[in-house]
Amino acid sequence: MANLKRTREDILKSVVNTVHRQGLTATGLSKLFKVSGASSGSFYNYFQSKHELGHALIDFEWSQLQANVLEPAVSQSDDPIEQIFWILDRLEAKQLKEPKCGGCLLGNLIVDLVEQDDSFRDHLMQIFSKWEGAISQTLRQAKPQLKDEVNPEHLAEQIITAIEGAMLMGKLHRSKSRLKRGFNLARQVLRNAIL
Structure with missing residues (x-):
């Protein structure tokens, strides 16, 4: 019952x-x-409706990402670069625990929902903008450690794109090694920006 x-x-x-x-x-x-x-x-x-549930799940997943990844990163190190590396490690570890590399729920919802209803596209764009904003804020704090030509906002965008690509390809191939290579690419993007 x-x-x-x-x-x-x-x-x-x-x-x-x-x-x-x-x-x-x-x-x-x-x-x-x-x-x-x-x-x-x-x-x-x-x-x-299921539509309303979808929007609630987007907000729920964002709150989980904030509470379990973004906010704890600050307590891991005073160094903003180390905080970004910790975020990458934490996201990768979570995916490696998933059976068959489940991908990112928010990324999966992009594929599932954005062509059906513009409200999902708008909502997911807002969430990813917040996520990129959190990363770029940390990178702005790391500006003295970054090469002069590095734009923190563009670097944040590249890191998020690499993360999402890693999780999507890990899910497609159901391959932990593919997932690891994708996260290593995200790490390399960050390393290439450091002085």
Whole structure:
């Protein structure tokens, strides 16, 4: 019997892995009800549609990325360059734990949703802009360590592109070695910018 007292966060936590693996488009409502353990009434109390759930999952994943990767990086080192390397290590380690290299949920949602509805494109662009902004802010703090010609915003964009490419190709090939090579490319992009 479904748990009628599931909270909004309970539902998001319980469906995130299924959506990560199957995509939101391919996951039916009955599967979402089953995986969440919520009755349809409880589910619809928090999410009026799968569309609304998709937007909630984007925000949920961004909050997880902030809480588990971006914010802890600051406490790992006073050196902003070391913070970026720590972020890369942390993201790579998370992917290596995933069975069959699951890719980035936010990246997967780009592939799954942006052609269906401009609201998903706009929302994901905002989230990736925030992510690039967090990286570029750290790189601005590292400006004395960077070559004169390096633009922190452009470098952040290159690093995010390399990260997402690494996770996407790791997922496509289901290859940990391919994933590692992709993350090493992201590290090399950063090393090439350092004095």
